[in-house]
Amino acid sequence: MKDNYLTHSRGFLSWALTLDHKRIGLMYLVAVLSSFLVAGVMALMIRAEHLAPGAELVDADTYNRLMTLHGAIMVFLFIIPSIPGALGNFVLPIMLGAKDVAFPRLNLASFYLWIIGALIAVGSIAAGGVDGGWTFYTPYSLQDGRVGVIGMTMGVFILGFSSIFTGLNFVVTIHRLRPPGMTWFRMPLFLWGIYATALLQILATPVIGITMLLLIAERVLGIGIFDPALGGDPVLFQHFFWFYSHPAVYIMILPGLAIISELIATFSHKHIFGYSFIAFSSVAIAVFSFLVWGHHMFTSGMSPLAAMIFSALTYSVSIPTAVKIFNWLATMYKGSISFQTPMLYALAFIFLFTIGGLTGIFLGSLSTDVHLHDTYFVVAHFHYVMMGGTVIAMLGGLHYWWPKMTGRMYSEFWGIGCLLVFVGFNLTFFSQFLLGSLGMPRRYHTYAAEYQPIHMTSSIGSFILAAGLFVTLFYLVHSLFKGKLAPANPWGGATLEWHCSSPPPHDNFSVAPTVGDPYDYSDLSYDPQTGGWISKPGAHA
């Protein structure tokens, strides 16, 4: 294999101190997937516990800690940094035809901030753990004996800065390092999605930063801002928390939507339909995301007028989201679709995310929310969006860029792991819609015996889902050693990352690439010899 970014320099320090966005992306990938594994095992323990109504596997306190850590690790350590940190870092500069992100040192710093934040957050287990759910609602989180909250919130504060610096880096990179000829509306849609995400990371994350600081000050000093016993307002904490954490939901899903736009176009081998609508819908979602946080507090005490306004604004998010879905469907219409693994994940995404989105309307609606609030319906809804959306999109993106990142092809046959994931996921979480609408409250350690059949279905589904994910992990790792060498353009993509070799050289491009329409596939034809796509003979290079 010729010189590439993996072989360019060797030794531990050449990785630990690297400024290469590709290596940092790879380190992020390992880090976030490890968090996914840890929190995923916790989820399996929770599901195993719910096989039967009593307290068989873990006691109530352990259960509460498991449930809280599962949420906190998944949200703060895994989903928020997953796509931007791992795939974004790797792909974004190459898509721009650039050599690196704007601030490579800051990029490395944000990775280490992630490590430090992760250690402190998970280290809170040593101080007794956190057991009030990942939202740290006051006054419960202020009660005596819950010292773990300090470590966890400190960790979240630091992770927040990691996220801010990643977003800041991406915004400046997209503004300043686009190559000549790549106007805003000739950018791949992945970059539009990452750009909208980065704006949210910059503008929303500082608010969780100050909220966490105030919570720590309340815990340690008793400043009396959130503690009702001191004259503070616990609902203010909820407003502060969700003012970040609702946009954070879009920090999680926008990169997923961005990946799907790439996958649908590439595997339909057809120009994306409604480019500017998809691009603007990302920005519109980012803007709306700041205006809907109140829908988390419909039952916390809110004036009816405010509740109605938040409800209406919440509905309006469905417009830009639907714009994306319909444009993807229109892109596939009369396309020549190849059902390779990334496309399977993209189709799974559309199916699952649509269910997740539509059930959100039930929760955004005031009258039904009062009934469904804090039930398994909410759990199922956000797992359909977060896992069925973001995680599925990330898996799609991972398969899509895997040959580019590692230089190896995985076995397409084992892509059927996707089927296991899809079936297992629906079994796990569709059951929870039923549970929730039957009145099963979320976060409970035990349940009434009549719920057992549905709980059991959900648990069995989660084991199938886990099996699918382990199959995926296995064949991806296997491909590192036994996979055949990847061609430069295995899927027939037209964005710039497919112009450089797999894996890319240290500097990405020795000569700045020619910028064309990122969704023009007419020049490409399949070359059976290399197993990749090449420019048609006679077309310009």
Next chain:
Amino acid sequence: MSDDHGHGHGDPNLAHHWDTMDQQVHAGKFGMWLFLSTEVLLFAGLFCAYCVYRGLHPEVFAEASKVLDWKLGALNTVILLISSFTMAMGVRAAQLGNRSQTSLMLVLTLCGAAGFMIVKGVEYTAKFEHGTIWAGHPGSVTGGYNYVPQTDREFAFPEDAAAAPAEGQEAHSDSKVAALLTASAEPSGIAVPAGAGVGLVPNRAAAPPPEGLAHGDHPRVTTAPKIQNMHIFFGIYFVMTGTHGLHVIIGGIAIVWVLIRNMRGDFTPKYNLPVDLVGLYWHLVDLIWIFLFPLLYLIHAEH
């Protein structure tokens, strides 16, 4: 050390992924402005909390604000404004390549930072002495909102607190309270009935004045609290000024860093980006204080 993410342009200050220094400088400034926007949003959370509590307790804010010394606040405002000016002069000198003047201006700015922190320290010390601080602090004399020092903070009503006073800090708090009451009642001519005025747990204030704390020992306590729940204001006050003070310290450290680099001779008229960026940060720290000063010190009607 790290991989050869080297510089192929000959200019050691130009990173390899930029074509020209101009690009790099513009990107650096853009990044800094974005970072400043995150700082603004961080403080926005605090300003928002301020608005909420001022809206809920306007009388508390109007009254408690009198306890702050507006003259010291004004002094700090002047100090920070001057330091912003010297910072701007330092940036200008760096752009002109005048090394010694850059150093001088940076040192003057540092003096401003130090002066600000000293004045702030004087103010904080007075607050702690008088117990005009946030509710959860054991020395707080204004904590009266169902407030019981130290022990269980959940749902303690004044009656319960009076029935079962916490041990330890009690004597200390009582003496502060008594000192405040006696001192405030007479010179200002306002009679404060024992146990009713300051928003304290009833009957704590009835304790006799401690020895050695006669009238007039604390002249400033003539502006002592007369209404309930003043600690709400002081909680906000300490959080806002504390966070701001932290930023002054961080800014000071950043100035020391560019000062060292300047003395080392790192900067030229073409490359002085770090001075510029630290300058931007320092102006923001100044700007935030410009908002804090009136909102905390100047909101009461008369003086």
